Amino acid sequence: xxxxxxxxxxxxxxxxPHVREAQYAVRGELxxxxxxxxxxxxxxxxxxxxxxxxxxxTVISANIGNPQxxxxxxxxxxxxxxxxxxxxxxxxxxxxxxxxxxxxxDVIDRARWLLSEVNSVGAYSQSQGVPGIRNSVATYIERRDxxxxxxxxxxxxxxxxxxxxxxxxxxxxxxxxxxxxxxxxYPLYTATLAVLNARCVPYYLDESRAWGTDLSAIKSAYQKxxxxxxxxxxxxxxxxxxxxxxSLSPEDVRSxxxxxxxxxxxxxxxxxxxxxxxxxxxxxxxxxxxxxxKEQPKRFDNVExxxxxxxxxxxxxxxxxxxxxxxxxxxxxEVQAQIYKFVSIMLCAxxxxxxxxxxxxxxxxxxxxxxxxxxxEWDGIAQGLQKRATALFEAFKDMEGxxxxxPQGSMYxxxxxTLPPRALAQAERDRRAPDAxxxxxxxxxxGVCVVPGSGFGQREGTLHFRTTFLAPGTExxxxxxxxxxxxxxxxxx
Ligand SMILES: Cc1ncc(COP(=O)(O)O)c(C=O)c1O
Numbered sequence: 001x002x003x004x005x006x007x008x009x010x011x012x013x014x015x016x017p018h019v020r021e022a023q024y025a026v027r028g029e030l031x032x033x034x035x036x037x038x039x040x041x042x043x044x045x046x047x048x049x050x051x052x053x054x055x056x057x058t059v060i061s062a063n064i065g066n067p068q069x070x071x072x073x074x075x076x077x078x079x080x081x082x083x084x085x086x087x088x089x090x091x092x093x094x095x096x097x098x099x100x101x102x103x104x105x106d107v108i109d110r111a112r113w114l115l116s117e118v119n120s121v122g123a124y125s126q127s128q129g130v131p132g133i134r135n136s137v138a139t140y141i142e143r144r145d146x147x148x149x150x151x152x153x154x155x156x157x158x159x160x161x162x163x164x165x166x167x168x169x170x171x172x173x174x175x176x177x178x179x180x181x182x183x184x185x186y187p188l189y190t191a192t193l194a195v196l197n198a199r200c201v202p203y204y205l206d207e208s209r210a211w212g213t214d215l216s217a218i219k220s221a222y223q224k225x226x227x228x229x230x231x232x233x234x235x236x237x238x239x240x241x242x243x244x245x246x247s248l249s250p251e252d253v254r255s256x257x258x259x260x261x262x263x264x265x266x267x268x269x270x271x272x273x274x275x276x277x278x279x280x281x282x283x284x285x286x287x288x289x290x291x292x293x294k295e296q297p298k299r300f301d302n303v304e305x306x307x308x309x310x311x312x313x314x315x316x317x318x319x320x321x322x323x324x325x326x327x328x329x330x331x332x333x334e335v336q337a338q339i340y341k342f343v344s345i346m347l348c349a350x351x352x353x354x355x356x357x358x359x360x361x362x363x364x365x366x367x368x369x370x371x372x373x374x375x376x377e378w379d380g381i382a383q384g385l386q387k388r389a390t391a392l393f394e395a396f397k398d399m400e401g402x403x404x405x406x407p408q409g410s411m412y413x414x415x416x417x418t419l420p421p422r423a424l425a426q427a428e429r430d431r432r433a434p435d436a437x438x439x440x441x442x443x444x445x446x447g448v449c450v451v452p453g454s455g456f457g458q459r460e461g462t463l464h465f466r467t468t469f470l471a472p473g474t475e476x477x478x479x480x481x482x483x484x485x486x487x488x489x490x491x492x493x
Pocket of ligand 1: 065158159160161162186188238241242270272309310311312319323324
């Protein structure tokens with residue numbers, strides 16, 4: 001129903017058309033319906049009986065990588081430090097913290113140090129981020145890659161999303177500007193390009209090679225875009241992938257950098273899942289670039305790389321606090337100054353989020369009083385994720401018409417589904433894409449919310465859905481399996 005009235009200035013036809021056109025399926029109609037089911041099931045205050053008309057008693061939001069909404073417990077060290085940062089008078093009673101609350105001395109020391117850096121978490125920080133925290137990020141990057149990092153090139157951000165938004169705003173100069181984006185992709189990229197009225201240049205990942213990054217696909221997408229008059233300026237790589245979970249091998253990382261160097265493309269390396277690895281080892285683009293620069297002096301001097309990380313993912317899962325960072329390598333000083341100006345217009349990233357970035361990159365070490373619990377919690381989360389990923393993968397293996405790649409990393413599985421012709425015909429009658437039709441039926445029957453492949457992009461004629469494996473337990477996997485059997489029976493031949 002339209003609510004436009006001549007008395008209002010704004011209506012759907014006169015707002016920025018680029019906002020209207022942007023699509024962001026992970027929070028789309030399915031997620032809205034899931035929220036309405038959740039509201040129906042919620043006991044009110046004062047208590048009202050929950051709605052019993054639904055065939056399930058809980059909603060499982062497997063549509064988005066939101067760990068703590070799905071009951072992942074925050075890491076104790078992080079939250080104990082935050083509690084002091086939010087209320088520094090607690091430090092006046094250190095004994096109470098140590099004896100009654102069981103805080104360890106390193107919690108108190110870290111909180112004192114962070115407070116000395118930020119003064120108060122209620123104050124704006126420098127726009128690029130608190131200097132001491134940027135130093136910690138640079139130290140982490142150096143430890144991870146074995147190459148130095150300059151804190152002057154680190155920008156703290158309100159999650160990786162805000163970093164991507166900054167970089168894309170600066171790169172997208174005109175409607176013909178294009179950015180190579182992997183398909184399937186996390187829709188932040190296509191949505192931001194749509195809002196900026198710039199072009200998405202899709203390159204397809206290779207499902208037959210466990211969603212590998214295929215350089216020949218990148219090259220042909222680039223050539224085609226150039227022939228169509230697109231001024232391609234950058235390439236996005238999501239490693240490990242969302243929605244695919246695939247990790248790039250060191251060779252893949254190198255070949256993307258070599259291509260970027262040849263064609264003068266900025267590399268946007270989205271590395272928010274760098275610690276969510278089940279198979280193999282994470283190779284950062286920064287390390288890949290520095291290795292190439294060492295081996296072949298001069299050839300890679302001008303490569304521009306922006307790599308992003310976040311507190312939202314990994315075992316940290318503090319996405320509601322909105323923290324992250326990006327590191328720039330090889331950018332022109334004047335361009336970097338404009339990036340600084342752009343972030344300064346938003347003043348600064350949330351300071352509590354910045355403090356969480358500090359603890360993420362500089363966690364308790366062996367020998368520190370908080371280390372044993374930190375390690376136990378970290379390992380518990382990592383093992384839980386791997387266990388649930390495997391349970392889901394095993395379930396998909398047994399399901400008719402479902403083919404899934406082995407989980408390698410990140411927080412998602414992205415199976416292909418082949419639906420019976422009668423289901424496709426029903427989807428058409430319902431005016432839904434077939435994978436969306438399947439996902440709505442799944443939600444209505446089980447309360448499990450997943451996202452259709454059409455929200456991430458997929459090859460013509462193929463169907464997928466993406467599910468996280470964050471939800472606790474495996475009972476909900478059984479719900480998916482039972483639904484799927486019933487669905488196939490209903491529409492089969
Ligand atoms: C690949 C990828 N990049 C970026 C983000 C955004 O993360 P943040 O919460 O740090 O903004 C997400 C969130 O799911 C993601 O999957």
